[in-house]
Amino acid sequence: MPDPRFFPPGPPLSLGELAALAGCEAPPAEVAERRFGSVAPLDQAGPDDLSFLDNAKYRAALATTRAGAVVLKAEEAERLPQGCVGLVAADPYRAYARMAAALFPPPAPHPGVDASAVVDPTARLGEGVEVGPLAVIGPEVEIGPHSRIGAGTVIARGVVIGAACRIGPQVTLMACRLGDKVVLHPGVRIGQDGFGFAMSAEGHLAVPQLGRVLVGDDVEIGANTTIDRGSGPDTVIGPGCRIDNLVQIGHNVSLGRGCVVVAQVGLSGSTRVGDFAVLGGQVGVAGHLSIGAGAQVAAQSGVMADIPPGVRVGGFPAQPLKEMWRQIAVLKRLARGSRDST
Amino acid sequence: MPDPRFFPPGPPLSLGELAALAGCEAPPAEVAERRFGSVAPLDQAGPDDLSFLDNAKYRAALATTRAGAVVLKAEEAERLPQGCVGLVAADPYRAYARMAAALFPPPAPHPGVDASAVVDPTARLGEGVEVGPLAVIGPEVEIGPHSRIGAGTVIARGVVIGAACRIGPQVTLMACRLGDKVVLHPGVRIGQDGFGFAMSAEGHLAVPQLGRVLVGDDVEIGANTTIDRGSGPDTVIGPGCRIDNLVQIGHNVSLGRGCVVVAQVGLSGSTRVGDFAVLGGQVGVAGHLSIGAGAQVAAQSGVMADIPPGVRVGGFPAQPLKEMWRQIAVLKRLARGSRDST
Amino acid sequence: MPDPRFFPPGPPLSLGELAALAGCEAPPAEVAERRFGSVAPLDQAGPDDLSFLDNAKYRAALATTRAGAVVLKAEEAERLPQGCVGLVAADPYRAYARMAAALFPPPAPHPGVDASAVVDPTARLGEGVEVGPLAVIGPEVEIGPHSRIGAGTVIARGVVIGAACRIGPQVTLMACRLGDKVVLHPGVRIGQDGFGFAMSAEGHLAVPQLGRVLVGDDVEIGANTTIDRGSGPDTVIGPGCRIDNLVQIGHNVSLGRGCVVVAQVGLSGSTRVGDFAVLGGQVGVAGHLSIGAGAQVAAQSGVMADIPPGVRVGGFPAQPLKEMWRQIAVLKRLARGSRDST
Known part of the structure; x- marks a missing residue:
């Protein structure tokens, strides 16, 4: 179960609750009152733990889970071992995400400004805002209600932050405006100068x-990620x-709604990414391109090059995924042939 | 036009000024006194905005710009729409860079040391130096005149910073020395231990x-970039x-004058890069190599492998760009053939 | 020799010492008492410097070193120039690492908590712990004896740090526990939320x-590296x-003992890496894989795909190194042929 040192559990909840x-089917009446107070992966869970199976790769663990x-x-329900209740979703x-969040509620906020923070008198903080130790809030910054600012964070002049961030x-x-419920992890850099200069000897x-x-609203950005401000147009997430x-x-990059950008991706200037596009880890995209929804x-x-909406691409240079795999296969075959002939 | 919350405009300037x-041709006398106070991209600009066309990709926007x-x-001047003044450069x-910098002068410095900064008494700060809130300046640090140190920045013992940084x-x-007019963006890490160890079971x-x-002098380094100090020789930018x-x-890496290194490049130890070389995004370079000017x-x-001066390379492993494209084309053709035959 | 501004030398030591x-062969008696107080690369060293030759690429510098x-x-000893003593190892x-560490001992610790640090009263600090300026130590944090915490570092509730870190x-x-003698460079992010969410329109x-x-124990982690905490299982280094x-x-990634992970590598969730595996710079590894010891x-x-123990792989997708090189060679040959025929 989660280490209570870091994740203190809330009160246990019944399977019915x-x-x-979570919007699951109601469990059988005879188990609906059984209470669970913790969660664990299939291979580590015990009789008091709630678990889940989502990735078929872990199906084998279902048969033997405790x-x-x-x-x-x-x-998958037919694979449940004896005595293990299935909650069908x-x-x-x-x-599972909803259940785990209910069982392990996030730490309670501590509204107020830490005595060690440096807050400019012209900054405007909404109700219930929490400012951590040694944070720096510049002039004319606005922070919406119930947002929390971590220790040591530096917010420059004029930045606007929504509610519940x-x-x-x-x-x-x-030089940025954040909507509501934005989550930024440690070391995120937003709004510094873009890489714009006129080259010359x-x-x-x-x-x-x-x-x-x-x-x-509702954007989440990972640790040490960097987002440069626009050169004239805005950069939009x-x-x-x-x-x-x-x-x-x-x-000047713009991402549509609900895009997923995996670690270490690099998006060059002025590229536009459509709604719900997904960029895998370490992808690089040249500038001034359009990636479809x-x-x-x-x-x-x-x-x-531009990618039409809905298309799946891969490789270097990126091309439809099937072509990429075909090329990989052809090259492999040719190399085998070359080995045989030498 | 730029959001005045973040970019307060200076006084408008005449086209002649x-x-x-900017070293452009003088505009026709009848418009030389027209004043402009703002800038905008071609597709967003209005009659009071100055704009520019550099990348031919945006040429279409010229014909319809306001x-x-x-x-x-x-x-390009012949494509200017009616009533729009062309400034030929x-x-x-x-x-444009020079004009925009004149119209939107950077924020005025606030010389002095913020009361919350921690400055060692043996540090020597030049005239007009600005030290932001909660910065830490270690013993024997030297900072040249008119340099500005951001909030929360940590400068360790003995570091030397030039003027107007x-x-x-x-x-x-x-463990570093910076020249004059160096610009470092948030989260830059300079001078930590390199990745040097004797491997053994x-x-x-x-x-x-x-x-x-x-x-x-005059180096600019982007957010969250890391530059390790030398192992014995110095690392040189x-x-x-x-x-x-x-x-x-x-x-131990050394970069010559005016090199351009795009985001997420990795340069392994002891590699040398010649003057004005350009490394595209996400390039990786092995150690102990020489990349020509x-x-x-x-x-x-x-x-x-080493790259001779002036050569353009690409791919994995990097090779002359034409060869890279030829290989990509050949493989594509072979894969098409293989599809047709199956 | 190392700049004494940053690396003050300790007392010189004799070649015998x-x-x-360092566990070298003892030097000839007639030179065993010669004292050295500094080190330098072969091409920069003078008669009072100790140097080393490890990478054969620098062999030419041996013949002319001073x-x-x-x-x-x-x-290599036969290539030593006249008058230069060889220490055979x-x-x-x-x-060399041991000798250099003896000649340039790391800066002495300054035990105690800087007056500007913010330390929660429930944190427990061991004997000789050093806490730098403006560090933030949260509630119930435990720090083992003689560990040093850098300026501005933020340690959240409950984190446990071993001795001599x-x-x-x-x-x-x-949300992390560190063993003993762990070294973390600036900007390291450990324990933030992993990239876990249920996708949906x-x-x-x-x-x-x-x-x-x-x-x-004895782990070293480079600047601005990010390690997310587990989703349920732990992330293990x-x-x-x-x-x-x-x-x-x-x-949920786990690394075994003594793994070497070069800059800009990305390891996706739940992948397992065996003891002493080596991942070169910018490698990307998909999730839920196993890389053998x-x-x-x-x-x-x-x-x-999974990689068996002891195998050397490369390319995209990664395959045995020999196959990768063969494919590169075949494609090069085909492209040459295609050029000749056009």
């Missing part, structure tokens, strides 16, 4: 970067985007 | 890293280099 | 991340691992 809050109850799809991972420690924010000349970063750690987003780019790909 | 300060004046090359991007928030500096043994990082975000520079390495390439 | 502490003594393998790099400036730690739903990060800068380690993955590879 858990199923209801978990008291498991959230799973209907078609259309999307077990999502259902959770800004981690040691983040730096400048006499010396590269910096071009003033006069745009902002606009971050929509659409609502609901999920951005992983160590991602680089250049000036719902497109999926396989990990490590190098995107050098 | 703008052309003069901008009052546009900086562009002579050969050999390098429009560079000219702009060090962003939450930077860490150790008994346990890897750290090798003392006894070199420094020497950063030349030549004057005028432009380094983007999330770049890794290993110990003026060489250009395409994004995502993997460099495993 | 140096050889003894170093007073050089640590090297027996088979089976592993010259390891021997060296935590650099501006590190953030949460209605909006991605965060899945509570209820595991920890467990870091073994085995003892003796060496992790370079800007590496991303996803939730002693496996070696060449720089920039994309690993999409």
Whole structure:
């Protein structure tokens, strides 16, 4: 079960309550009152733990789990071991997420400004805002109600933060506006100068970067990720985007709604990404391109041309995934032949 | 126009003044006194905005722009819409940079040491130095006149910083010397131990890293970039280099003058890069190599051998760009053939 | 020689002492009392400097070095120039490391808590702990004896740190336990939420991340590297691992003993890496995979399948290194042929 040192559990909940809050099918009446107070992976769970099966790769662990109850799809239920209750959900991972969040509520907020923080008198903080130790809040900053600012975070002049945001420690924010419920992990850098300069052998000349970063509601951004402000247009992160750690987003990039950007991706300046597109880890995208809504780019790909909506691409340069695999197969075959003939 | 919350405009300037300060051809006398106070991209500009055309990709936007004046090359001038003044420049991007910097002057410095900063009494700060809130300046540090140190930045014992540098928030500096006019964005890490150890199954043994990082004049380094100090030799960043975000520079690497290193590049230890070389995003370079002056390495390439001066390479392993494209084409053709035959 | 501004030398040591502490063969009696107080690379060393030859690439520098003594393998000794003493070692790099560490001892600790640090009264600090300026130590944190916490570092509630650790400036730690002698460079992020959410067009739903990060003894982690905490299982970094800068380690990843992870590697969630495996720079590894003990993955590879123990792989997708090179050669040949025929 989760280490109570870091994740103090809330009060246990009955299977009936858990199923209801997660939108699962109601459990059989004879077990609906059984209470669970913890969660664990299938292979580590005991009779008092709730677990889940989502990735078929872990199906073997279901047959031998000692978990008291498991959230799973209907078609997996027949594999449940004796005595283990199945909670059937259309999307077990999502259902589990709701249950785990109910069993392990996030730490209570501590509204107020830590005595060691440095807050400019012209900054405006909403009701219930929490400012951690040694944070720096600049002039004319606005922070919406119930947002939390982590220790050591630096917020520059004029930045606007919505309601119920959770800004981690040691983040730096400048020239940006964040919506509501934005989550920023430690070391995120938003709004610094983009990489804009006129190249020349006499010396590269910096071009003033006069745009902002606009971050929509319910965006989550991973540790040490960097998002440069626009050069004139804004850099835009659409609502609901999920951005992983160590991602680089250049000036003027725009992401639509709900995009998923995995760790270490690099998006060059002025590229536009459509709603719900997915970029795998370490993908690189050249500048001034358009990636269509719902497109999926396989990990490590190098995107050098526009991608139509809904298309899945991979490789270097990125191309339709089937072509990529065919090329890999052809080359492998040729190399085998070459070995045989030598 | 730029959001005045973040970019307060200076006084408007006449086209004559703008052309003069940027080295453009003088505008026709009848418009030389027209004043402009703002800038905007072609597709967003109005009659009071100055804009520019540099990348031919945006040429279509010229014909329909509502901008009052546009900086562009002579050969584009015929495409200017009615009533829009053309300011002709050999390098429009560079000219625009100078104009925008004049119209939106950077925020005025606030010389002095913030009361919350922790400055060792043996540190020596030049005239007009600005030290932000909660910065930490260690013993025997020297900071040249008019340099600015961001909030929360930590400068370790003995570091030397030149004049007129702009060090962003939450930077860490150790064992390094910076020239004049160096710009460091948030989260830059300079001078920590390089990745040097003697490997062994008994346990890897750290090798003392006894070199420094020497950063030349007029260098700009992007957010969360890491530059390790030398192991014995120094790590050297030549004057005028432009380094983007999330770049890794290993110990003993040396960059010449004016190199351009795009985001997420990794340079392994002891590699030498010649003057004005350009490394595209996510390029990786193995250790102990030499990249010639003026060489250009395409994004995502993997460099495993020396590159002669002036050569353009790409791919994995990196090879002359034409060969890379030819290989890509051949493989594509072979895969198509293989599909047809199955 | 190392810049005394940053690396103040300790007292000089005799060749006899140096050889003894590094486990080299004893030097000839007539030179055993010669004292050395500094070190330098072969091409920069003078008669009072100790140097070393480890990488054969630098062999040419041996013949012309002016170093007073050089640590090297027996088979290189014949190339020593006149008057230069050879100190013969089976592993010259390891021997040099010990000598250099003796000649340039690390700065003395300054036990105690800086007056500007913010330490929760419930935190427990061992004997001789050093807490730098403006560090933040949260409730119930435990720090073992003689560990050092850098300026501005933020340690969240409940984190446990072993003895004799060296935590650099501006590190953030949460939901983790570190062993003894752990070294963290600036900007390391450990224990933030992993990239876990249930995707859906209605909006991605965060899945509570209820595991920890467990870091073994004698681990070193590079600047701005990010290690997410487990989602339920823990993320585990085995003892003796060496992790370079800007590496991303996803939730539930486990590394065995002594793994070497070069800069900018990305390890996706739930992947397991065996003892002493080596991952080259910019390698990407997909999730839920197993990389065997002693496996070696060449720089920039994309690993999409399990790798057996001891195997060397490379390329995209990663395959045995010989096959990768054969494919590269075949494709090169085909492209040449295609050029000739056109």
